[in-house]
Amino acid sequence: GQNIDQPTEMTATEGAIVQINCTYQTSGFNGLFWYQQHAGEAPTFLSYNVLDGLEEKSRFSSFLSRSKGYSYLLLKELQMKDSASYLCAAWPPLGTNAGKSTFGDGTTLTVKP
Amino acid sequence: DAGITQSPRHKVTETGTPVTLRCHQTENHRYMYWYRQDPGHGLRLIHYSYGVKDTDKGEVSDGYSVSRSKTEDFLLTLESATSSQTSVYFCAISESGSEAFFGQGTRLTVV
Numbered sequence: 001g002q003n004i005d006q007p008t009e010m011t012a013t014e015g016a017i018v019q020i021n022c023t024y025q026t027s028g029f030n031g032l033f034w035y036q037q038h039a040g041e042a043p044t045f046l047s048y049n050v051l052d053g054l055e056e057k058s059r060f061s062s063f064l065s066r067s068k069g070y071s072y073l074l075l076k077e078l079q080m081k082d083s084a085s086y087l088c089a090a091w092p093p094l095g096t097n098a099g100k101s102t103f104g105d106g107t108t109l110t111v112k113p
Numbered sequence: 114d115a116g117i118t119q120s121p122r123h124k125v126t127e128t129g130t131p132v133t134l135r136c137h138q139t140e141n142h143r144y145m146y147w148y149r150q151d152p153g154h155g156l157r158l159i160h161y162s163y164g165v166k167d168t169d170k171g172e173v174s175d176g177y178s179v180s181r182s183k184t185e186d187f188l189l190t191l192e193s194a195t196s197s198q199t200s201v202y203f204c205a206i207s208e209s210g211s212e213a214f215f216g217q218g219t220r221l222t223v224v
Contacts, residue, residue, distance in 0.1 A: 031211055042203060042215040043156070087155060091211050100171060101146075101213070105155035 004104035006088050011110045016078050020107045022071045022088035029090040032064050032071045037085045037106065046086075047073065075109075083111045116140050119204050119216035126223055132191040134219050136204030138184075142214075144207040145187040147171075147179060149200040150218075156203065162187055194223045 003025045012018040022032070031050045035043040049055055049064035049071065061074040075082055085106040092100050116139030126132050136145060146161040148171075158171030160179040168179050176198060178190045191198055199222050205213040 033212065042217050045212050045214070048212060089156075100161070100169070101158060102172075103148075103156040105153065 006104040006107045009108045017076050020073045020086050031091045033089040034062050034073045035087040078111050080111050117216045119219050123220045126194050129193050132194050134189045136187045138206045142206040142208045146205040147189045148203045151200050196223050199223045
């Protein structure tokens with residue numbers, strides 16, 4: 001199975017850097033994904049990792065360590081619009097129950113001026 | 114934006130009635146999913162489809178059925194709605210079974 005844990009809430013200041021952690025216990029997965037969800041809206045894809053290491057995309061980066069069962073999303077130069085819920089999701093290996101993704105409960109990030 | 118549309122967007126129904134939610138895509142993606150989202154539970158997979166007429170259960174499938182007779186449409190049916198099925202339902206599509214694009218959601222209230 002795949003159990004995913006994230007902090008429930010985080011607060012940060014505009015312009016700062018914040019790291020949202022995700023730990024998982026899984027019997028096997030293909031990729032670790034991050035989604036952003038603003039209140040009342042649909043989740044949107046942010047970043048993913050298949051291999052260990054850091055994936056950098058403008059202000060958002062994601063990191064994966066399979067050996068440690070750990071991922072994080074790094075948000076730089078925080079803006080007020082980054083206030084949202086951030087969902088961590090594990091995707092199973094392709095071809096093997098490929099649809100049975102597991103999402104964490106999400107981390108609600110509040111950015112303050 | 115991925116072409117994915119859910120209907121209806123809002124629905125209020127009575128306990129015991131059947132309800133069908135529709136998800137329509139214009140992307141010709143292979144995989145389609147139905148999730149429900151409740152406070153404190155994040156997104157939970159109800160059912161998914163990996164092709165026309167090919168579906169499988171997710172972690173919270175009891176009380177729900179699905180059908181996919183065409184690539185573009187994935188229907189979710191609550192056979193006899195209960196108050197515990199009050200939730201926000203999201204449909205998602207994916208080409209490879211990985212990165213998913215979500216519809217805008219359907220807010221269902223069972224009274």
